[in-house]
Amino acid sequence: MRKITTVIVMLILLVSCKEEVIQKPDQLVEKDVMVxxxxxxxxxxxxxxxxxxxxxxxxxxxxxFIYKKxxxxxxQFAKSNVYYASxxxxYKLMFEQIVQRLDAKKKSADSLVNLEKKKKNPILSKKKNPALLAKDTTKVD
Structure with a gap:
């Protein structure tokens, strides 16, 4: 009987410790929006x-600007951030998503910058591609 009582008390303690550390805020920002x-x-x-x-x-x-957008x-942002951080x-998965999206945006921005550089200075693109440079130097008028 004593063992059963001990097991029941242990189960009650384990279940009662499973409470959320931070209560969900009333106006929780959705996870996708938070990202x-x-x-x-x-x-x-x-x-x-x-x-x-x-x-x-x-x-x-x-x-x-972000709050208005x-x-x-x-x-609301602070409470949601604390809730997700608990x-x-x-929270780690959210930050991995953030890093992936920032990396994708960085690659996109870098490719646009490189494209603009090539448009402004076509000699740079020829230096990178010797075949184009060779074609231009072989033409004699």
Whole structure:
């Protein structure tokens, strides 16, 4: 009888410890939207530190811009962030998504920059491709 009572008490303790550490906020930002917000915030913060004049010229505050874009407020964002951060594994997956999306955007931006460079300076593209350079030098008029 004593063993059964001990097992029941242990089960009750285990079940009662399974409570969520942080309660779900009333206005929780959806996980997909939260990832979008964090991606956009990362990009705008990078712009802010790489080229501060660009945001200052237009008087853009990155956080205010994001809050307006996604129709959320700072408290809603903060509470949602704390809620998602309370589950480490899930939060880690969110950040992996963020990193993947930022890498994809970086590749896209790099390819656009390279395309613009080639348009502005066609000699650079010929230097990279010796076959094109050889064709141009063999023509004699």
């Amino acid at each position: 979008n917000v964090m991606v956009d915030l990362s990009i705008l913060e990078a712009i802010k530190y790489q080229n501060p004049a660009s945001l200052d010229t237009f008087k853009i505050n990155p956080r205010d 996604y129709k959320i407020d700072s408290l 589950d480490y594994e899930d």
